[in-house]
Amino acid sequence: MTLCILILEDEPEVRHALERDLQPFADRFQLESAESYADAWDVVEEIVQSEDELALVLSDHRLPDRDGVDFLISLSEDDRVSDAKKILVTGQAYLDDTVRAVNKAHLDYYVAKPWEAGELCEVVRELLTDYVLENGVDPLHYMRDLDEERILEVWR
Numbered sequence: 001m002t003l004c005i006l007i008l009e010d011e012p013e014v015r016h017a018l019e020r021d022l023q024p025f026a027d028r029f030q031l032e033s034a035e036s037y038a039d040a041w042d043v044v045e046e047i048v049q050s051e052d053e054l055a056l057v058l059s060d061h062r063l064p065d066r067d068g069v070d071f072l073i074s075l076s077e078d079d080r081v082s083d084a085k086k087i088l089v090t091g092q093a094y095l096d097d098t099v100r101a102v103n104k105a106h107l108d109y110y111v112a113k114p115w116e117a118g119e120l121c122e123v124v125r126e127l128l129t130d131y132v133l134e135n136g137v138d139p140l141h142y143m144r145d146l147d148e149e150r151i152l153e154v155w156r
Contacts, residue, residue: 001051001052001053002029002030002052002053003028003029003030003052003053003055003128003131003132003137003142004029004030004031004032004047004052004053004054004055004056005022005025005029005030005031005032005055005056005057005058005124005128006032006033006034006040006043006044006047006054006056006057006058006084007019007022007031007032007033007034007057007058008033008034008035008036008037008039008040008057008058008059008060008063008068008071009033009035009058009059009060009089010035010036010060010062010063010064011060012035014060014113015033015035018058018089018120019031019033021115021117021120021121022058022120022121022124024121024145025121025124025128025145027144027145028141028142028144028145029055029128029142029145030052032046032047035064036063036064036065037063037065037066037067037068037070037071038065040059040071041071041074044075044078044081047081048080048081053135053137054075054081054084055084055085055128055131055132056084056085056086056087056124056127056128056131057071057072057075057084057085057086057087058087058089058111058124059071059072059086059087059088059089060089060090061088061090062090068088068090069088072086072088072107076106083131083134083135084131085108085109085127085128085130085131086106086107086108086109087107087108087109087110087111087123087124087127088107088109088110088111089111089113089115090110090111090112090113091112091113091114108127108130109123109127111123125145125146125147126147128142128145128146129146129147129150129151132146132151133150133151133154139151139155
């Protein structure tokens with residue numbers, strides 16, 4: 001079983017920047033990308049079919065086919081992936097959209113574009129640690145990418 005991170009972003013240069021900034025996690029986590037709502041669901045289905053786990057999703061808000069908040073809400077409603085941590089990465093969300101993401105998608109974090117790579121990685125590290133602790137995942141393989149102090153406190 002592998003833990004997966006999904007990046008949903010329609011703009012290639014932004015998607016590539018996110019992939020680049022998350023590269024430190026790629027040794028132990030499977031990084032997946034999608035450019036639309038439909039593509040993202042195809043990736044989710046592949047993850048589920050391979051019996052891996054979707055641990056974290058970073059989603060843009062404005063997408064060509066449906067909006068990213070709708071995608072995050074639909075994830076929250078699907079028992080197979082509802083535990084995945086969710087980050088909205090956008091420069092265009094209005095307050096109503098953000099409130100909808102928090103209330104209906106159980107949004108874990110909001111990152112404004114442009115982001116700072118170090119801060120993004122720290123948020124990802126914390127949310128992956130939350131996922132591992134909340135879902136009973138053995139942290140040993142992922143330890144280098146998690147908050148080691150928090151893991152060790154729980155495992156003492």
